[in-house]
Amino acid sequence: MQGVLKQLKDHSPLDYEALGALLKEIDFATVYYESLLPNISSSDTYSRNILTLNPIEVVLIHWPTNVSSAVHRHDGFWGYVAVLSGSCENVEYLYKEGVISEIHRMQFLKGGLIPEPDGTLHKMYNPSGEESLVTAHFYYPPLENMDNMVIYNLENQRIGTLNDKASTASWSEPDEHFKSIQENAFKFVPGKI
Ligand SMILES: [Fe+2]
Structure with a gap:
């Protein structure tokens, strides 16, 4: 992983396409990350270890079995996620005229690279009930915390805006880590359109 961080420094500044081209050349199935891996602190949510914020953010995430992020929007930041161990399911949604629907779903295995455009x-x-998942996230601009991140709860139609105390984009954050929570904020249509 230290080699990856050095490459990113040497090639900065990088735009979305250039970062993707650089990351696609790296074999993430063989990157050494074990000594940097954050311990799982709760079976309900993921644990993060920010490796650097300069020139882009690189964060290692350790996902317990069957743990999910909240649905969240990338508003002004972009990047990529590399799967270092396990498998990762990415589900994309469309929010249009007050209705959220699923538009795309794909599973990525060890070594896979998931684009997260702005x-x-x-x-x-982590779709596995047996194996934990390890991912490396590359984001620009760097986010030190989840301040102003907007997350969606599809089960109860809530929209939450996190504050700077939140460290995960997840509904397991306590109430004091939210700036606001909006009830009955949208309609969710399950199933892919
Ligand atoms: Fe994301």
Whole structure:
């Protein structure tokens, strides 16, 4: 992983396409990350270890079995996610005229690279009930915390805006880590359109 961080420094500044081209050349199935891996602190949510914020953010995420991020929007930030161990399901949604519907779903295995363009509305999760998942996230601009991140709860139609105390994009954050929570905020149409 130290080699990856050095390459990113040497090639900055990078735009979305250039970052993708650089990351596609790296064999993430063989990157050494074990000594940097954050311990799983709760079986309900993922644990993060920010490796650097310069020139882009690189964060390692350790996902317990069957754990999901909340559905969240990339508003002004973009990047990629590399799967280092396990498998990762990425589900993309469309939010149009007050209705959220699923538009795309794909599973990525060890070594896979998941694009997260600006404006995307999605969630990621570990679909395995046996194996934990390890991912490396590359984001620009760097986010030190989840301040102003907007997350969606499809089960109860809530929209939450997190504050700077939140460290995960997830509904398991306590109430004091939210700036606001909006009830009955949208309609969700299950199933892919
Ligand atoms: Fe994301």
